[in-house]
Amino acid sequence: MKKTVDASLAQEFGLTAEEYARVVTIMGRTPSLTELGVFSVMWSEHCSYKSSRKWLRTLPTKAPWVIHGPGENAGVVDIGQGYAAIFKMESHNHPSFIEPYQGAATGVGGILRDVFTMGARPIANLNALRFGNPETPRTRQIIDGVVRGIGGYGNCVGVPTVGGEINFHPAYDGNPLVNAMTVGLARKDRIFLSAAAGVGNPVVYVGSRTGRDGIHGATMSSAEFDENAMAKRPTVQVGDPFIEKLLIEACLELMATDAIVAIQDMGAAGLTSSAVEMAGKGGVGIELDLDAVPQREPNMTAYEMMLSESQERMLMVLKPDRTEVARKIFEKWELDFAIIGHLTETGHIVVKHKGQLEADIPLDPLADQAPIYDRPATTPVAPEPLGAVHAPLSLDAALLKMVGSPDLASRAWVWNQYDSTVGGQTVRRPGAADAAIVKIEDTSLALAITTDCTPRYCHAAPKTGGAQAVAEAWRNLTATGARPLAVTDNLNFGNPEKPEIMGQFVAAIEGMGDACRALDFPVVSGNVSLYNETRQPDGSALAILPTPAIGALGVLDDVEKAVGLGMQDGKAVVLVGETRGELGQSIWLREVLGREDGPPPPVDLAAEKRNGDFVRQEILSGAVSACHDLSDGGLMVAVAEMVMASGVGCELESPDSGIRPEAFWFGEDQARYLVCVDNAAEFCGRAEQAGVPARLIGQSGGNDLILPSGVTISAARLVAAHEAFFPALMTR
Amino acid sequence: MKAAIVVFPGTNRERDMAIALRRVTGHEPRMVWHRDTDLTGIDLVVLPGGFSYGDYLRCGAMAAHSPIMTEIRSFAQKGGHILGVCNGFQILTESGLLPGALLRNANLRFLSQDCHLRVERTDTPFTHKWQKGDVFRTPLAHGDGNYTADQSTLDRLEGEGLVAFRYASPNGQVQADDVDSNPNGSVNSIAGILSENTRICGMMPHPEDLVDPLMGGVDGLPLFEGLVEALVR
Numbered sequence: 001m002k003k004t005v006d007a008s009l010a011q012e013f014g015l016t017a018e019e020y021a022r023v024v025t026i027m028g029r030t031p032s033l034t035e036l037g038v039f040s041v042m043w044s045e046h047c048s049y050k051s052s053r054k055w056l057r058t059l060p061t062k063a064p065w066v067i068h069g070p071g072e073n074a075g076v077v078d079i080g081q082g083y084a085a086i087f088k089m090e091s092h093n094h095p096s097f098i099e100p101y102q103g104a105a106t107g108v109g110g111i112l113r114d115v116f117t118m119g120a121r122p123i124a125n126l127n128a129l130r131f132g133n134p135e136t137p138r139t140r141q142i143i144d145g146v147v148r149g150i151g152g153y154g155n156c157v158g159v160p161t162v163g164g165e166i167n168f169h170p171a172y173d174g175n176p177l178v179n180a181m182t183v184g185l186a187r188k189d190r191i192f193l194s195a196a197a198g199v200g201n202p203v204v205y206v207g208s209r210t211g212r213d214g215i216h217g218a219t220m221s222s223a224e225f226d227e228n229a230m231a232k233r234p235t236v237q238v239g240d241p242f243i244e245k246l247l248i249e250a251c252l253e254l255m256a257t258d259a260i261v262a263i264q265d266m267g268a269a270g271l272t273s274s275a276v277e278m279a280g281k282g283g284v285g286i287e288l289d290l291d292a293v294p295q296r297e298p299n300m301t302a303y304e305m306m307l308s309e310s311q312e313r314m315l316m317v318l319k320p321d322r323t324e325v326a327r328k329i330f331e332k333w334e335l336d337f338a339i340i341g342h343l344t345e346t347g348h349i350v351v352k353h354k355g356q357l358e359a360d361i362p363l364d365p366l367a368d369q370a371p372i373y374d375r376p377a378t379t380p381v382a383p384e385p386l387g388a389v390h391a392p393l394s395l396d397a398a399l400l401k402m403v404g405s406p407d408l409a410s411r412a413w414v415w416n417q418y419d420s421t422v423g424g425q426t427v428r429r430p431g432a433a434d435a436a437i438v439k440i441e442d443t444s445l446a447l448a449i450t451t452d453c454t455p456r457y458c459h460a461a462p463k464t465g466g467a468q469a470v471a472e473a474w475r476n477l478t479a480t481g482a483r484p485l486a487v488t489d490n491l492n493f494g495n496p497e498k499p500e501i502m503g504q505f506v507a508a509i510e511g512m513g514d515a516c517r518a519l520d521f522p523v524v525s526g527n528v529s530l531y532n533e534t535r536q537p538d539g540s541a542l543a544i545l546p547t548p549a550i551g552a553l554g555v556l557d558d559v560e561k562a563v564g565l566g567m568q569d570g571k572a573v574v575l576v577g578e579t580r581g582e583l584g585q586s587i588w589l590r591e592v593l594g595r596e597d598g599p600p601p602p603v604d605l606a607a608e609k610r611n612g613d614f615v616r617q618e619i620l621s622g623a624v625s626a627c628h629d630l631s632d633g634g635l636m637v638a639v640a641e642m643v644m645a646s647g648v649g650c651e652l653e654s655p656d657s658g659i660r661p662e663a664f665w666f667g668e669d670q671a672r673y674l675v676c677v678d679n680a681a682e683f684c685g686r687a688e689q690a691g692v693p694a695r696l697i698g699q700s701g702g703n704d705l706i707l708p709s710g711v712t713i714s715a716a717r718l719v720a721a722h723e724a725f726f727p728a729l730m731t732r
Numbered sequence: 733m734k735a736a737i738v739v740f741p742g743t744n745r746e747r748d749m750a751i752a753l754r755r756v757t758g759h760e761p762r763m764v765w766h767r768d769t770d771l772t773g774i775d776l777v778v779l780p781g782g783f784s785y786g787d788y789l790r791c792g793a794m795a796a797h798s799p800i801m802t803e804i805r806s807f808a809q810k811g812g813h814i815l816g817v818c819n820g821f822q823i824l825t826e827s828g829l830l831p832g833a834l835l836r837n838a839n840l841r842f843l844s845q846d847c848h849l850r851v852e853r854t855d856t857p858f859t860h861k862w863q864k865g866d867v868f869r870t871p872l873a874h875g876d877g878n879y880t881a882d883q884s885t886l887d888r889l890e891g892e893g894l895v896a897f898r899y900a901s902p903n904g905q906v907q908a909d910d911v912d913s914n915p916n917g918s919v920n921s922i923a924g925i926l927s928e929n930t931r932i933c934g935m936m937p938h939p940e941d942l943v944d945p946l947m948g949g950v951d952g953l954p955l956f957e958g959l960v961e962a963l964v965r
Contacts, residue, residue, distance in 0.1 A: 148842075151842045152842075155783075155842055155844075155873070155875075156783040156786065156787070158744020158783075241786070242741075242742050242783060242785065242786025243786075245741075245742055245744065246742070332765075334741060415844070417842045417843070417844065418842075418844055419873040420844055420873075421844070421871045421941045421947075422744055422748065422781075423747065424747065424748035424751045424940065424941050424944075424947065426947060427947060441747075441751070559946060560946070
């Protein structure tokens with residue numbers, strides 16, 4: 001059926017009337033169907049960042065160790081000894097709701113390609129997941145599919161999945177978040193970029209064949225869901241991790257030669273975005289002959305091929321005299337290899353198919369005149385103070401309830417489905433330290449990697465929440481002894497056309513920017529996912545909690561100095577940082593009193609920096625044998641987590657702080673760490689000199705957690721409470 | 733000892749294996765692409781872990797028909813030593829070099845965790861560094877590690893002492909119906925088996941991933957140290 005191109009079709013493709021008018025002006029005529037398709041995906045929120053770009057520009061992106069910041073396929077930082085770490089986090093939220101297994105699997109595949117396209121061997125995967133109310137069957141179905149999908153893909157490609165996080169909240173019922181992060185390793189003088197160069201150079205397609213899957217996926221990801229969401233299942237792509245594994249090996253083998261001029265994966269908007277971005281960045285034109293594209297299905301149209309999001313495909317510009325070298329490598333790996341076009345001096349993308357001219361679009365206006373919006377944003381209302389709260393549960397009863405609650409319970413059921421050791425470089429597996437630690441083979445270096453965000457804080461006070469997400473990531477890296485280097489952000493929000501959502505977005509970015517500047521922790525890559533809302537039967541739209549997930553990376557110059565969080569026997573346990581007893585938005589408040597209110601704990605960035613730098617220095621000097629940052633659940637949960645990690649107990653002292661016990665033990669004040677040391681007095685003395693609050697709170701030993709009241713909880717009982725949640729939930 | 737690690741499309745633990753072998757031999761093992769057929773001068777052939785051919789037909793089934801397998805069969809007939817780990821074990825059973833089969837894990841999920849293995853026999857090149865009944869820790873990572881075989885094969889394996897390792901509790905208790913100690917549900921808790929001449933060993937867990945204190949321990953090292961001693965030339 002031949003479709004008529006007009007404003008109404010443009011609207012179906014997600015373009016507004018104004019945007020369509022701009023297309024017609026640029027083209028000087030009515031665009032063809034293929035041309036309209038190209039414009040609509042390139043100008044989708046997902047590809048153009050039209051609502052977020054203005055604010056993303058305010059984030060700090062530079063530091064002496066940053067090699068490539070935002071704008072490339074992934075961020076690149078210098079980690080020393082001639083190596084660079086290449087990393088990025090990206091969402092696959094919408095597909096994961098519609099088809100959890102394939103949505104999550106292809107999310108992993110997509111982020112892997114963003115990293116190895118730059119010349120890096122992927123060495124670690126992480127994932128930040130948010131699910132709805134665990135009590136609903138649909139949530140359990142989504143968890144099952146997402147976890148299987150992440151494992152199914154990551155395990156097969158042989159990249160260890162070493163960390164991540166999971167939160168639950170009913171706000172994610174109709175819109176779970178799947179944010180996948182990959183870290184890769186390359187020689188820092190062997191980084192591959194995407195800017196095409198060399199008029200006449202061949203444009204080469206490698207990898208899987210093109211099918212009809214994923215057409216308009218980028219457009220789907222740029223709209224909220226309605227009751228017909230499931231009808232969009234055909235727009236979800238299908239992943240093949242085996243082909244991805246071959247593609248990784250083939251690309252890395254080719255990258256060891258000098259054949260490649262430019263390379264980019266075909267991700268969102270497939271052939272369209274890779275061709276447009278490569279040529280656009282290089283300031284050249286590109287001509288594609290779609291007859292040469294390897295195709296999985298017969299009779300595909302130009303429109304379908306240009307918009308397909310079939311997975312495991314890459315586009316490269318090669319040196320003309322090296323194409324046969326490249327072809328042989330891809331033939332060895334049994335992958336398709338096809339010259340599908342060449343670079344031109346026209347500054348246009350020209351698409352031909354079966355002798356017909358299907359598209360001829362000037363690249364500059366396609367990029368430069370892409371819409372950019374300064375959307376109205378209302379300043380979020382500051383939450384009311386929490387006021388006095390009663391404490392209906394004893395400390396021990398509250399602790400047992402909290403360590404078994406959905407947000408704090410053991411994730412072992414999930415981790416144990418992900419291969420975390422393949423590669424032989426995993427120094428700390430999930431749960432053994434505040435960040436995953438992966439060694440760099442044949443060096444003394446290791447990377448520390450974490451993902452963090454506390455969405456309930458972001459919802460209550462987006463600016464504080466944005467700052468807290470960055471600060472917690474920085475703290476988690478610091479708690480292993482690593483020097484934090486840089487951040488990738490994955491900004492998940494609702495519909496930006498609503499001023500209150502846009503207000504959340506703007507405030508969260510402001511908080512993130514403040515923290516990144518204060519902690520010298522630039523943003524080097526990222527992804528924005530908007531329209532995370534689901535239309536309710538009553539017509540209203542349910543937005544997710546604002547979730548600016550932070551993926552962060554640090555380096556240990558000497559991997560031997562890394563510490564984990566497991567309690568060590570016979571040590572003094574010292575609390576670093578100030579405790580005021582902030583219970584607003586705490587896990588204690590929610591799990592014990594069923595309340596989600598009050599302001600989140602304030603973030604004092606100067607204290608974060610001071611306390612963290614002190615703790616890191618103490619770890620590197622060898623004075624600290626275990627370290628754990630304080631976050632969800634506060635002090636007593638942190639102690640319990642250290643006890644559960646090693647089975648070594650701890651006897652806590654009475655705080656004598658003038659703060660109510662529940663606030664002292666379960667308040668979520670920031671900028672705090674627990675450390676195991678041999679000599680508490682000396683440690684506290686050095687802290688005092690550094691202007692860092694530190695106090696002895698207990699002695700480790702035995703197999704029990706002993707509260708100041710004398711109440712004893714065995715490590716085994718804590719572990720049983722901690723580990724029950726996931727298996728019980730998933731075997732219902 | 734000169735070792736060759738065979739790489740099939742989809743193999744992904746070849747580098748882990750190379751690290752372990754390098755640690756005990758002091759030199760790089762030879763990486764052999766599955767289309768190559770030259771095993772000249774090789775003392776030990778290793779089939780490492782991974783997802784050869786994506787495990788799309790049956791784990792190891794496609795790789796068992798790879799060009800290199802003809803050469804490996806002939807290597808075996810000549811009394812060569814072969815170690816197959818994880819997908820490598822699956823390839824050995826699919827190619828008939830070891831009996832039995834690996835089914836989906838009993839809980840139908842991929843498992844990635846530490847397990848404990850009890851050493852059942854010590855007069856072999858793979859196990860002689862241990863004492864009978866020794867228990868060691870090792871990671872496992874597989875979706876299809878549930879060993880099974882028909883009754884007569886099992887009787888033969890057990891009767892001739894061809895079980896090399898069994899899944900066990902940390903204190904050495906073997907109980908096949910206990911998911912904590914026998915996580916994938918293998919019959920008789922079998923984790924690794926031997927050929928009749930004890931020169932071919934297949935096992936599901938990954939001792940090669942526990943050969944460095946930095947990665948959490950060296951429990952897997954005796955297997956590789958033992959091979960080097962046994963195959964010294």
